[in-house]
Amino acid sequence: MLRQAFRESVLVLVAASVLGFSYTALSDKGYFQHKKPSGKLRQLAALAPAMVSLEEAKALHESGAVFLDARHQFEFKQGHIRGALSIPLADFDKKKGELAKISREKTFVTYCDGVDCNSSIALAAKLHEEGYTNVKIFFSGWQDWTANKLPIDASP
Numbered sequence: 001m002l003r004q005a006f007r008e009s010v011l012v013l014v015a016a017s018v019l020g021f022s023y024t025a026l027s028d029k030g031y032f033q034h035k036k037p038s039g040k041l042r043q044l045a046a047l048a049p050a051m052v053s054l055e056e057a058k059a060l061h062e063s064g065a066v067f068l069d070a071r072h073q074f075e076f077k078q079g080h081i082r083g084a085l086s087i088p089l090a091d092f093d094k095k096k097g098e099l100a101k102i103s104r105e106k107t108f109v110t111y112c113d114g115v116d117c118n119s120s121i122a123l124a125a126k127l128h129e130e131g132y133t134n135v136k137i138f139f140s141g142w143q144d145w146t147a148n149k150l151p152i153d154a155s156p
Contacts, residue, residue: 049110049124049135057109057138058150065107068127070119071142081111081142082151089119092126099127109136114143 052060061067067084069076076086087095087110108127112119124137138145146152 049121049128049137051137051139052109054138054140054144054148056136057111057145060107060109060136061150063107065109065136066102067138068108068110068123069142070110070112070123071117075113075142077155079142079146079152079154081145082153084111084153087123089123089126092123096130099130104132105134107134107136108132109138111138111141111145114141115139117141 061081061083067081068087069080069084070087070089071080072088072090073086076084076088080086085098087099108124110120110123110127112123120137120139120141124135127135
């Protein structure tokens, strides 16, 4: 008799646990609740740099966006997107003065060699941390730009 009562208690406890976890999982409450950023964190997330396609990058270039080349100075001198500024990721702190001369209201587009290079993402993140709110990442970068024969500047 005691053994049967114990089994039934365990069965009720297991059933209640399964039902409770199922309810919280389906209703997105309790243990399974996804916390959404609030206040300032939500605003910053909404402004986080977005990646743009070649077509979007071309349109931004034509509209006067500021292109920032995150590659090393040596690569920049060999060739870069027409009008781009050289802001190598490693020299970001030294180059802040150049950026301070440009209105933060402008659109900034970071790029580097292409999909094998993450410097454009890291540079965009640094700009975002510094309070630049209109930053885009042209992830396919230099390789995609030159493959499509878009305007470049190169040292002779």
